[in-house]
Amino acid sequence: MTVIHFSRGIPPREAIPSAAISECTAALLSTEADRVFQYAPIGRHTGDQELREQLGKFHSVDPDRLFVTNGSLQALDLLAAHLLRDTAEPQVLVEAPTYDRAVQIFERHGARVSGVPLRHDGIDLDVLKERLRTDVPAFVYLIPDFQNPSGVTTSEDKRRELVRLSAEYGFTILEDIPYRGLRLGGTAPTSLAELADSTDGARVLTIGSLSKVLSPGLRVGYVIGPADMPRALAVLAESTYLSPAPLLQAVAAQALSHGLVRENIERVRELLRPRHDAAVEAVRQKLGDVHLCVPEGGYYISVHLPVHTDEVSFLTAARDDGLALTRGSAFYPADAAPPPGTVFLRLPFQALDPEEFAEGVRRLAAAAERAE
Amino acid sequence: MTVIHFSRGIPPREAIPSAAISECTAALLSTEADRVFQYAPIGRHTGDQELREQLGKFHSVDPDRLFVTNGSLQALDLLAAHLLRDTAEPQVLVEAPTYDRAVQIFERHGARVSGVPLRHDGIDLDVLKERLRTDVPAFVYLIPDFQNPSGVTTSEDKRRELVRLSAEYGFTILEDIPYRGLRLGGTAPTSLAELADSTDGARVLTIGSLSKVLSPGLRVGYVIGPADMPRALAVLAESTYLSPAPLLQAVAAQALSHGLVRENIERVRELLRPRHDAAVEAVRQKLGDVHLCVPEGGYYISVHLPVHTDEVSFLTAARDDGLALTRGSAFYPADAAPPPGTVFLRLPFQALDPEEFAEGVRRLAAAAERAE
Numbered sequence: 001m002t003v004i005h006f007s008r009g010i011p012p013r014e015a016i017p018s019a020a021i022s023e024c025t026a027a028l029l030s031t032e033a034d035r036v037f038q039y040a041p042i043g044r045h046t047g048d049q050e051l052r053e054q055l056g057k058f059h060s061v062d063p064d065r066l067f068v069t070n071g072s073l074q075a076l077d078l079l080a081a082h083l084l085r086d087t088a089e090p091q092v093l094v095e096a097p098t099y100d101r102a103v104q105i106f107e108r109h110g111a112r113v114s115g116v117p118l119r120h121d122g123i124d125l126d127v128l129k130e131r132l133r134t135d136v137p138a139f140v141y142l143i144p145d146f147q148n149p150s151g152v153t154t155s156e157d158k159r160r161e162l163v164r165l166s167a168e169y170g171f172t173i174l175e176d177i178p179y180r181g182l183r184l185g186g187t188a189p190t191s192l193a194e195l196a197d198s199t200d201g202a203r204v205l206t207i208g209s210l211s212k213v214l215s216p217g218l219r220v221g222y223v224i225g226p227a228d229m230p231r232a233l234a235v236l237a238e239s240t241y242l243s244p245a246p247l248l249q250a251v252a253a254q255a256l257s258h259g260l261v262r263e264n265i266e267r268v269r270e271l272l273r274p275r276h277d278a279a280v281e282a283v284r285q286k287l288g289d290v291h292l293c294v295p296e297g298g299y300y301i302s303v304h305l306p307v308h309t310d311e312v313s314f315l316t317a318a319r320d321d322g323l324a325l326t327r328g329s330a331f332y333p334a335d336a337a338p339p340p341g342t343v344f345l346r347l348p349f350q351a352l353d354p355e356e357f358a359e360g361v362r363r364l365a366a367a368a369e370r371a372e
Numbered sequence: 373m374t375v376i377h378f379s380r381g382i383p384p385r386e387a388i389p390s391a392a393i394s395e396c397t398a399a400l401l402s403t404e405a406d407r408v409f410q411y412a413p414i415g416r417h418t419g420d421q422e423l424r425e426q427l428g429k430f431h432s433v434d435p436d437r438l439f440v441t442n443g444s445l446q447a448l449d450l451l452a453a454h455l456l457r458d459t460a461e462p463q464v465l466v467e468a469p470t471y472d473r474a475v476q477i478f479e480r481h482g483a484r485v486s487g488v489p490l491r492h493d494g495i496d497l498d499v500l501k502e503r504l505r506t507d508v509p510a511f512v513y514l515i516p517d518f519q520n521p522s523g524v525t526t527s528e529d530k531r532r533e534l535v536r537l538s539a540e541y542g543f544t545i546l547e548d549i550p551y552r553g554l555r556l557g558g559t560a561p562t563s564l565a566e567l568a569d570s571t572d573g574a575r576v577l578t579i580g581s582l583s584k585v586l587s588p589g590l591r592v593g594y595v596i597g598p599a600d601m602p603r604a605l606a607v608l609a610e611s612t613y614l615s616p617a618p619l620l621q622a623v624a625a626q627a628l629s630h631g632l633v634r635e636n637i638e639r640v641r642e643l644l645r646p647r648h649d650a651a652v653e654a655v656r657q658k659l660g661d662v663h664l665c666v667p668e669g670g671y672y673i674s675v676h677l678p679v680h681t682d683e684v685s686f687l688t689a690a691r692d693d694g695l696a697l698t699r700g701s702a703f704y705p706a707d708a709a710p711p712p713g714t715v716f717l718r719l720p721f722q723a724l725d726p727e728e729f730a731e732g733v734r735r736l737a738a739a740a741e742r743a744e
Contacts, residue, residue, distance in 0.1 A: 008414065010410065010411050011410070013406055013410065016406070016409050016410060018405035018406045018409045019405060021405070021409055022401040022402075022405045025397065025401060026398055026401070029394040029397060029398070030394075033390035033391060033393070033394045034385055034388070034390050036589050037388050037390045037393055037587040037588070037589035037590065038382070038383070038385065038388060038587070038588060038589050039382050039583075039588040039589065040589075042380065069613075070442055070613050070616075070617075071613050071614055073611070073612065073613050073614055074612065074613035077612050077613065081480070101610065101611050104611035105611050105612070108453070108611065211411075215409040215410075216409070216410060216411040217408050217409035217410050217411065217412075217617060217618045217619055218409065218617065218619075219613075219614075219615075219616075219617045238473065239445070239449075239473050239476035239477050239480065240445065240446065240449050240477070241441075241442050241443050241445050241446035241449065241591075241613070242443055242445055242591075243591075244442075244591075245442075245589060245590065245591045245617055245620055246589045247589055247590075247620070248617055248619070248620070
């Protein structure tokens, strides 16, 4: 029996335009080899200037507000160091479930990380407000578009309220938007950063990445924030890892300036559309009403699957049935958990063809039935 | 007046074989583009396997003992996180002077960093032993070959004693060896790691880098340690920045396997030799007996220059005389300083032609005379 992998959230090979990126690289090396194999110049640890300008255009923001990192995880790491360093016992609020590595990073930087339940349209605002009344966090970390791991997109109304709360209580929002470009239908809600621009006192930092829209191997992540942020993060970067590799930043700048990223986003959307549609259909048909939301893009659909056993036993049994699954409880911070009697399962559809996905869900349904 | 830059310790352009590295890159992309523009495979966050094998050959160690990082600064950052996390108020001992960014990293990870005076042949062992009697550090950080910033190489005798002390008191030694390959004369002392291999209970971790022997832009640093270390560091890396860029690791592996690194080391030595000789000669002639040592390689010669003024005034005056200098006190941890009545100056010779260096030293001598 072939194992079906509902596991890693990495781009399928065909979503990465390797040949075109190779061409960008070759063109660059013919003129810029001396520069890109040297250290980045002092004062340029905020990022390659051409890349900052291209990313500025891409996001319609001033390039001076951009800071480039070695992948967006490094952005989270530097931001956590920056935002948490002057606070004793800082608290960070996250969606529950959320991206597990983000929680690990915040904890490593000394934060107490607490989960606020995620609904089909974003974080539970009643619970959040209740929390804010007793304790204002250093920041709230959100993945508002096609969230990893749940697939949930935060609604326009909730975004407006979140930004208003940021201004009222004086906390920062980190919005992490690696999947935002991968919308397959519906209308994109306004980004939190854009809403903050028109809200006095609101503070939103945006974390972006080229991993899902161009190439993860380039390791290009970035932060968009106020104009004083890049310099502050550069000081930290200089005593962490200096800078991302100049060559890869220059390649990313070329790819953006040649329109390769926009072009590739269209290609990836076409690639994802049938996989997405089949995934939504398969989950609805075989598992019923257990999905957290119907995602309108991204990589993931997710479920709270009712089972009458514990998670480890369920995953072990599922593995014997030919299913590779990620442990869903790992996506919850320590003080949160899936609803009682369920396991949380992230089902990435981006790399599975429709038949594979449907077969995987069939196996899942059978496993759940046996576990009842 | 042209400013003479006694400032950054970066390789001169002509020390980086950009054209040959470009060729390695092009060759790689013709066959490996799909792989290197994807995420590194899970389980390969210890580093590209081919690179680990090539580095293993280069250092005559088992590849399983190697962990690859995004530049050697990132290695220091991950090692500090790893070695300091389970200790309350950990202490770290460093040479005084030492590499300033290393001190910043250790402090950021919660260490109290204390300096032990550096002599012409390495750290002052009497002072070190005195310290060890009252307080055993989490680790001792050493740059034993052509130290940045002083140029000092730790003698064979001191190395043996350091390794013996590591075993006796049970502390780890971090030896950082970016310049070790750049020896221009004399005999290389045994590496601390090699001495530790034959000393029961001694523990040495080695930090290496391709920045000074191949290219800083590739951002390839690495750690050599016991076989259980790479996996432990990979877990940390996975919640810091995942991995260095696969493409650049693969390029470095190619450069090593084609003998490009050894070839380039020979080239760089030939390039450095006249600059080194002229620098030593100029310092002796114009400044007298104020150098910390006569370096046998690397990038730096350094001086404790007697002045009758404070450092800031001296550097300001020197700048007016056309000298760009790095603030020498920055190379001392908070509890250490240059001898009273002197300023510490690092004089990098790797990027200056003999006439420039000599002219710089003439200006320095004049500035010191005026400041007396």
